[in-house]
Amino acid sequence: MVSKRQLTNILENTPVIPAIKNEQGLKKVIETDNKIVFILNADILGIRNIIETLKKHDKIPFIHVDMITGFASNPIVIDYLVSQYKNECGIISTKSSMIKKAMESDVRVIQRLFVLDSLSIETNIQQIKKMRPDAVEIMPGIIPRVIKRIKSEIPEIPIIAGGLIESKEDIMDVLKSGGIAVSTSKESLWDI
Numbered sequence: 001m002v003s004k005r006q007l008t009n010i011l012e013n014t015p016v017i018p019a020i021k022n023e024q025g026l027k028k029v030i031e032t033d034n035k036i037v038f039i040l041n042a043d044i045l046g047i048r049n050i051i052e053t054l055k056k057h058d059k060i061p062f063i064h065v066d067m068i069t070g071f072a073s074n075p076i077v078i079d080y081l082v083s084q085y086k087n088e089c090g091i092i093s094t095k096s097s098m099i100k101k102a103m104e105s106d107v108r109v110i111q112r113l114f115v116l117d118s119l120s121i122e123t124n125i126q127q128i129k130k131m132r133p134d135a136v137e138i139m140p141g142i143i144p145r146v147i148k149r150i151k152s153e154i155p156e157i158p159i160i161a162g163g164l165i166e167s168k169e170d171i172m173d174v175l176k177s178g179g180i181a182v183s184t185s186k187e188s189l190w191d192i
Helices: 004-013 023-029 047-056 076-085 096-104 118-131 144-153 168-176
Strands: 016-020 036-039 060-064 090-093 109-114 135-139 159-162 181-184
Touching (some): 016 023, 016 159, 076 096, 090 096, 096 109, 109 118, 118 135, 168 181
Parallel strands (some): 036 060, 060 090, 090 109
16 A cells, blocks of 8 residues: 555645446546545445456555445454455545544545534544544535635645535635645546
């Protein structure tokens, strides 16, 4: 698996992260130059094929462990992933227990955070400071003002914006506001 520094470099050099939800997305993403791929939807039986396909095409998979059917919200899932894939995959999660276990297992971690109101911004900032993930993904991604605020409080942690990214302008707004990358399932944006 890549180091934290390598992850940051990849995000800086390829700031659009394909987020795949199905077989069609998998087929399309292997044709792109994107290095990091978010796996948003799969089940415990199909995840192996997705990971092997991505690895064969020199991609770095990040599994959204909260959204994989058959995975419990239990940190033992991290032990399972490490036993199956070593540290060849990173994880995405909203759950502190999963993030903590992954970091203890030397797995790259992207902490997904939802911004709903001003209180959630403060809570999220405190959680980032406590957990110290490799990167954070802020949802929805179309809130540059919040990205600026979080970046000013925690400048050393890369910020990825995801959710509702619909255009090149959305991507540019995120990057201008201090985000390092965007994640999107909108295939027409993967090659930007």
